[in-house]
Amino acid sequence: MATIRVNENETLDSALRRFKRRCSRDGIIGDLRKKEQYEKPSVRRKKKAEAARKRSRM
Template identity: 50%
Template sequence: MTKIEVRDGEPFESFIRRFRRAVEKAGILQDIKRKEYYEKPSERRKKRLAEA
């Protein structure tokens, strides 16, 4: 879980920028996109082998 605290006198835009950067660094969006649809284990294996 990404936790970002607002600094005193910090503009909203810079807070959002820091939040997006932290979420991207943690890989949260990639994980959500990967889990958006169910993928059978056999399909996952095929995909992994095709990438290698």
């Protein structure tokens, strides 16, 4: 869980910006999107292989 401390002279906007930056750096949003729906292991392997194929083409 990403936590931040809001400084005394800090605005809410800048604190929110820091929180969003930390969440994106930690990969929290990406994990949540991946886990929104269950994905069978076979489907996960197929997607992983397809992504590797796309990377190797370039």
